[in-house]
Structures are given as C-alpha cells and as structure tokens.
Amino acid sequence: MRLVVDNLDVRYGGVHAVRGLSLTVEPGEIVGLIGPNGAGKSSTLHAIMGLAGASGSVQLDDRELLGLRPEDVARSGIALVPEGRRIFAELSVEENVRLGLAGRRTRGSTDLAAVYDLFPIVHEFRARQAGALSGGQQQQLAIARALVAEPDVLLLDEPSLGLAPSVVDVVFEALAAIKQRGLAVLLVEQRAQRTVAASDRSHVLANGAVQLTLGPQDAGDTEKLVAAYLS
Amino acid sequence: MRRLHLDEVIAPVALVVAAALLGTLVSISTQTYFTDTLVKVSIVVALYVFIGNSGVLSFGHVSFVALGAWTAGVLTVPPGEKPAIMPNLAGFLQHRHVDNVESLILAAVVGGIAAFLVGIPLMRLSGLAAGIATFAVLEITHNLLQYQERIGPGLNAFSSVPETTGLRQAALGAVVCIVVAFLYARSRYGRLLRATREDDAAARAVGASVYRQRLVAFTASGFLAGLAGGLYVHLLPVQVNSVYLDLTFITLAMLVVGGATSLFGAVVGALAVSALDSWLSVAENGTSLLGWHIDLPAGSAEIVVGILMAAVLILRPSGLTGGRELRLRGVPWRGSASRAQG
C-alpha cells in the first residue's frame, strides 16, 4: 500500500507549521524527512496520524485518512513510532508490545514471534517493567510495538534521538529489514547524513515546505546538505 | 497604577445602582429579594477577585462569608438577647457590642485574616488539589461553627441581629466590593496574577511569584467575602447551613454563568441568576407570565439554575459576558483612549 500526501497544511494556533507538503512513499521504500528544528517534520507525522488538525489530503491506496480519529488511522494500517518513544513505563515490556495489537486489522492471531525475531532484546526482557529499559532498548520496544500492528506504513519520529552510535546502528539495521518486508517507511530524522544514505529519497524540510530532495548518492556531499538546511 | 480604565468600573456599579433603584419601586416583601441579590453580588465579586484572576478554583470562600457573618452577628446582637441564642458564648464576647458599621469592618477584617492564614499553606496548590483543599476548608469551618458554641450560636440561627442591611446598605456594600475588586484587578498585583493565569512559566520568568500573588488575591477576596457575610447577617437570620454548600453552589454558578474572568461578568452573573432564581421562587407560589398561569413545584428553582449552570459550562464556558469587561468607548475618560489589554 502506498502513502500519498498531497498539499498538506498544518496549523497550530497562529503557527503555520507545514505548508503545502506533498510526498509519496511506495511499499518497500524508505523516504527520509530531514531538516532543522521546527521545520515541520514532526507536525507532518502527527497530521498523518490524526493527532493534529490539518487540511489537504493524506491517502492510503485511495483511502482518505485526513479527518479520521487517531485510533482509526492506526487501524487503517499506519503505525507511528513517536518522538521520545512514549512507552508505558509502568507496564511490562510484553504488555507494551501487546498494546500494539490494538492497531491490527485482522482480529485473528496474536502472534508476536515475527516481531520478537527482529528484536530479540524485547523478547528477552518481556517480563520486565518497561521503564527499567535503557534508551536504546526502549526505542527497539517502541518500534516492535508499532510493527506488531502489522501496518503497511511505518512512520518514525527521530528514532535515533539521544541514542549511542552503536544503538543507532541497530535501529537502522532494523529499518533495512523492515523495508525488506515490504513496508512503506517514512523516517523523520535530524541525523541528515545517515538518513540520506539509508533512504531511497530524502526530502529536506524547512519552514514547513520541501526545499530539496536528495538521493542516497548525496549522502557524502556535506556542502549540499548544509546549504539545504540553511536555505 | 498605570492607565486606570475607569470606564470598566462604571458598568458594574451602574448595574448595582440600577438594581437598587428598581428595588425601591417594588413592594416591601419583594424588596428582600433585591437586597439578598445585592449581598450575593458582593459574594460573587469576592469570588471573582480570587478565582477570576488566578484561574484557581476555590470552593471555600463561603467559609469567609460565614466567619464574617459570625463576627458581625455575635458583636451586634443586643447583650440582653445573647444568652437566649448563644448561651455558651465565651466571656469576652458576651459583653462586647459594636455598632453597624464597625461590625461590617470587623467582619471584613476577620474574613481577610482568616483567608490570609488559610492561604499561607494552601496557595501552593493548583487545579484539583486546590479545589479539594478549599472544599476541606469549607467543611472544617462548617463543622467548627456548627458545634463551637463559645464563638456563636452553633446550630441556632442568628436571630435578634439588628436588620440594618436594607437596599441602601446592600448596594453600598456591593459598590465597595466592586471598587476594591476593580482597584485590585488594575493594580500591579492583579496584572501579575492574571499573567500567571495565562502562562505560568512565562510569568515566573519575569519574576512574578505565583504563590505571593495568589496569597494577596486570596486575602483580598477573603476580606470582601467577610464583608458580605457581615451584610448578610444584618439582612436575615443566618444559620450555619445557610452559609454552606447551597450558598457555595449558587455563588459559583453565578460567577460561572456571568463569566468567571471579569468583574462585569461577576456582577452580571449574580444579577441574572438571582433574578431568575427569585422569579422561579415566586413562580413556585403561582404566578402568571404573558397570560399563562405558572405554578412550579417547590424546589424547581434550584433545578433550573443547576441546568442553566451546566448548560453554560458545556456550551459557553467563558460565560454570558465571555469573561470580558464592558468598556465604554468614545467617552472622554482619562486613560480610556488606548486599547491596552485587561
């Protein structure tokens, strides 16, 4: 299933966070969304998820998602890994993962094995309180929780924020595996270089609009990246 | 104080004066409704001074009304009558007697001091905690006044208090409360407190001490509530249950319906709800409206007011006035020419 965002406008009170944003994510693709703070990256993901008021169009294979409640967007096949992880610290790791089942479209199996394969740490710590996990482990839990819903589209909001480089590697490896499975991935990040290298295409967002689109071949071109950020 | 916006005090005072004048035109028995209304205006204005400016809910202000009523009542019941209704009164209170105005001033002072003392610990709290803590204050005051017969009549009503609160005294009292509330709101204290209501963190950043400002407002509102209590006891025989939950509810309803964040709203709410309540009470005894005979069952007045309050909260939480003051543009008052915020 492909995600099509067309002319998305997001406003918070008097602030025009996103202006006329359009992008497409095909299955099996990673599309990156990079840019400076306040550029509107998170707002875009929130709008897609129904967590922010927006106008324009967000379609999942011709199904219009804009205007739906967050739980209904989730149940349509989109999962968000939010900024800061937002795991439930007082619930156990397994309970956190099971919560992700709420987004599943098929009411049938509650099989968590596929997700546990991808993140063995999550399986190992499943009985522990989620709050006791390290930042990197919590990030894996958050991604696992999102994947359990068997979404067609995965949105990630700054998954590498605050993580040590070795853990960031784990996250990006997982993203590659997820891409292999045929999901459409929209990745919001501040680490421009890593993202540009890992994505099929990266849009540079500034002041709420796409300034530039880069391909993985531009990952080494620091001048281009800096110029894009400062534009 | 910078620009005074004197025009903002005109409307509330004008409404009070108009209500008082209207009261002189009706029969004596109906006049008590008007007088009662004007005393309630004082209470609601007192509520506004704290709740309206701080954004913190207080369920406990009627305690200060009660304390004011007790103060003024105990000190003005003629010494000869005291043993009849207050047999266990403490020695030093038995022989003290003050006149009308003194009793009102003392009532206000007692209200203010009590509010200050209660506020010292409580002003750290916000939101739900503040609501429950102030509710606790109401309960404690009620409990103590109910059974402590050394400071008042306990469960008896305050009969034999000189009935000095007629239309004029009630109106004057209301005007005094309005003026004090206005001066407070326009003062640096009021502005700082409202700043914390809007944006806590930003206000602190410019040095406003939330705690201190709230304490000032709480004390001022306790002062005014005490005054209102004094007015009240000189109007009718106050009993411990008449300054408890019912009064708390109705005065809060008046503030909310009128618009909690403005002085004008407080006055409008008090007058509007009172008018409705009084009319409904009269209708409970049978009346006619536009040719229809209406005879409401007893107790339906509270129901209507309750529904009205709930409806306003749900549909228009900012109240009838939208929480704004009424300004008179185009009138050549000193300082009213600008469009500064309030």
Next chain:
Amino acid sequence: MTVTWQNLADGLLLGSVYALMAVGIGLVFGVLRLVNFAYGQLVMAGAFALALASQWGWPAWAGIVLCFAVVLALSAAMEWVVFRPLRGHSPAVMLVATFAVAFLLQSIALLWFGSLGKIATSLTFLGRFWTIGGVDIRKIAIVAVIVAAVCLLLLSVLLERTEIGLHMRAASMDFSTARMLGVRANRVISFAVLISGALAAVVAVMLTVQTPLVTPDFALRDTIVVLAGVVVGGLNRPIPATLGGFAIGFATGVLGGALPTDQSQYLPTFVFVAVILVLLVRPRGLFDFSRTVERV
C-alpha cells in the same frame, strides 16, 4: 475511648463501601481526568430505585435489577451529556460542572421524593444480626466485606488479564499515545463509566441495607469523604486510591462509633485537616510509591 466489635464491624462496612466508591471514582478519573462530584448521586439514584421497588412490593432481586438499570442508565446519560462535551476543558471547569450536576440531581430528588425520603425494606434481612461468640454483628458488615473483596478481585482480573483492561490501564496513563496505537477512546471511556456505574449500584444496595431510609442527600457527604480518602491515598493509582478510600471509611466508621459524642462531633474537622496536610506534604498520596510524575 473503647472500641467494640460493633465499632470494628461498622468500620469494615463503611471501609468496604468507600473502597468501592473510590474505585468507581478512580476509574473515571483515570480515563477522563475528571473527578465526578456527582458519583454519590448515582448511588442515591440506585437507593431510590430500591426504595421504590420495595414500595411497589417487588421481590428483593427485582429491586436490585431495577437499581442496576437505573444507575447504569444515569451513568451513561452523564457521560453523554456532561463528560463528553467537557473533554479537554480545564480541570476547574470540569470540577464545577460535576458539582453542578451533583446539585442538580439532588434538587431533582428533593422535588420528586421530598426531603423526608423513602424507605427500602426489601433487603432488611441482611440488616439483622449474627451472634458470633457472644457479640452481635450485623450480617451486612460481613457480606459487605465479602462483596467488596469479590468485586475488587474481579475488577483486577479484568484490568490485568483482558485486552480491554490493558487498554484502560494504558489510557489512564497516556491517553493520546494509546489512541495512536489503535486503542478506541470511546470504547474505553464507556467501559470505565459502565463499571463505575455498576460499582455505584453495588454500593447503593449495601448502603440501603445499613440505612434503609433514603433521603436526597444520601451519599453526597459520602462522596466528599471518599474523595478526601482517594486524594489522601493517591488519586493517580488505583490501588492507593482504593486503600485511601478504605482507610478513611474504616477510620470514620470506627471512630464515629467509638468516640464520645463531644469528640466525634469534630471528626469531620480532623479528617479534613488530615486531607489538607496530605495534599501539602505528599500530594501524590500517602500510599503512592510510584516513581512516575503525574499531574494532580
């Protein structure tokens, strides 16, 4: 002050009742962040239903069914008409709104039934005494503890082991994230309101056995005291809240009977001073040992 077995039994009864009310209030607070001042009115409505049923000569079980029906219908109405439109408003507005509803319902009851109230007689057999070891203990005290324990057990099984229970717990910790994962807001809220209502109905039955005379201010004071207990125990977590409710009920029940009258008069003062102290010193509650930061 001498504490008799009777006092302890009274304490247990009131403690059980207040524990259930605390859970009822806490459940709704958890998902809606709204303190329902009108919760006692639900209990009152149930009690009046029982009174009407006994007045119409219905058998006890039919009265109980009517009680549940009335309370659940009223809860649903409250949720639709008051809670839903108020979602997202400031805590102050919500507090005053439920306060208004409480008063409204009380006034309606006053209008309908008059201030003298009605008597519910169908369950009086539970009000009789068992004599255990030479001491008279009212049956209802024992039954109340058992019923409360069973209810709490069932509820904790529901919360811990079912999907909807997990959703409810998650929603009370972080509603927006739960929704983002697919948890249906309306369903969770309706469920919480439903269970809360069912608990109110149970409380209504228990209280009418202890006090067959049902008056319009039935349970209004109890709501306030329970709220105090919940806040003292710990509003944000279910177990501390329940403990707080039980503690204050037990203490009030025992002390109310054991203290001589000239001291028991001032019991409310002591209770509420304690509440204020707890709010100041340990705002998260006496029994709340969690580390998470919550907003009160």
